[in-house]
Amino acid sequence: MSGGLMGSVVGVVLGVAGGAIGAYVGCRRSSGPRERDAVARMVVVIVGAAVLALIAGLYAPPVHRVVAFILLAVIAFVLNRHCASAGQASAEKGAGKAETRGQ
DSSP states (O other): OOHHHHHHHHHHHHHHHHHHHHHHHHHHTOSSHHHHHHHHHHHHHHHHHHHHHHHHHHHSOHHHHHHHHHHHHHHHHHHHHHHHHHHHHHHHHHHHHHHHHHO
């Protein structure tokens, strides 16, 4: 196996492993069920978008490849913001319950 081919295989394996670990940790560290659901949806959408970007990268003309990867980045950014807002809302809701328990 040549060095370039081996490097590409190792890169893919490390990338997928890093994504899986990130998804696992994101779900485990979520502060509530609403945030956990948002993280799970985000993982599904990002994996789907990444697969579509991969297919576009393999079979589409070069201009469409660029558009596919830009859309993947935009989807990741928007979902990250959505997940953060869900976590903030979940934390505020939990803080409100903590205040009422103390009274």
